[in-house]
Amino acid sequence: MNEKAALSLDLGGTNVRVVAVTESGKILSRQHSPTGSTSAGEIYDEIARLAERCKEEAGVFEFAAFGAAIPTTTIGDNGELAHLPNIPQLEGTDISRELGLRTGLKIVAVNDASAATLGEHWLGASKGALNAVGITLGTGVGGGLIVDRRLYVGTGGGAGEIGHIRLVPGGRPCGCGGKGCLEQYCSATAIVRSAGEIGLAAGTARDVFDLAASGNAAATAIFSEMGSYLGLGLSIVNNLFSPDIIVLGGGVASGWEQFFPATEAALYENSLPDRRSRVKIVRALLGDDAGVLGAAKYTFQQL
Numbered sequence: 001m002n003e004k005a006a007l008s009l010d011l012g013g014t015n016v017r018v019v020a021v022t023e024s025g026k027i028l029s030r031q032h033s034p035t036g037s038t039s040a041g042e043i044y045d046e047i048a049r050l051a052e053r054c055k056e057e058a059g060v061f062e063f064a065a066f067g068a069a070i071p072t073t074t075i076g077d078n079g080e081l082a083h084l085p086n087i088p089q090l091e092g093t094d095i096s097r098e099l100g101l102r103t104g105l106k107i108v109a110v111n112d113a114s115a116a117t118l119g120e121h122w123l124g125a126s127k128g129a130l131n132a133v134g135i136t137l138g139t140g141v142g143g144g145l146i147v148d149r150r151l152y153v154g155t156g157g158g159a160g161e162i163g164h165i166r167l168v169p170g171g172r173p174c175g176c177g178g179k180g181c182l183e184q185y186c187s188a189t190a191i192v193r194s195a196g197e198i199g200l201a202a203g204t205a206r207d208v209f210d211l212a213a214s215g216n217a218a219a220t221a222i223f224s225e226m227g228s229y230l231g232l233g234l235s236i237v238n239n240l241f242s243p244d245i246i247v248l249g250g251g252v253a254s255g256w257e258q259f260f261p262a263t264e265a266a267l268y269e270n271s272l273p274d275r276r277s278r279v280k281i282v283r284a285l286l287g288d289d290a291g292v293l294g295a296a297k298y299t300f301q302q303l
């Protein structure tokens, strides 16, 4: 094979996934295992094992580097990780050193939502756009920015934290230490919380969606409120960055029909007049592969 290939990691709170990807975006092999609540050393050992298995399955002799999509707001210049609420045992560890020692590869770490945004821009819903924004609506809310066709990561690698736009002064407390963040109104966790506050029996956001889809007025109102908050957040992003396209991914995006009419209305109402109708809002196309593909693309760009 003449094409370069890289390994790519998606380090999630639930699963660790490693894939081998070519420079044109073909996934050659995939491996995954549960993240577990083991020590940092054991997690890094497991990632190295998955990488080794991926290497065997892909039949690739040599990889150019190892990309890593990490759920953190800050990645130090040398790969030190800070603030990982979902995998706290890795806080303060140096992923470049730990995985570099175990695999012999150069490690390129990037925020997971930034990676997903770049993945969608490379091969998915915002392919070819000049300026794009990606938003992941999951357990939390992540975001990423494509500016002039390049991923913009900002100083410290944490740009695009759309989930922590303060929408409601003095509102719901957030894991970041602030109050009223968008994430507290638009994530799966927030939907379940809203349901609990009005005594609706729902263990997951999917349960609330099913209730709404079957005509339950209280559940419908929860999605409509969530959609309005999201639209207000998107209007801030739209006014600030004037993107061509905003891509919505993550599990909550599958509730689109319940929340999107309110999102569109709030986006229109709060955007500057010249860009009310210009920005396109679309659903992500790559699902769980967006992060690993984006981390791989970012890695190829750093070589």
Ligand SMILES: [Zn+2]
Pocket: 163, 164, 174, 175, 176, 177, 178, 179, 181, 183
């Ligand atoms: Zn926050």
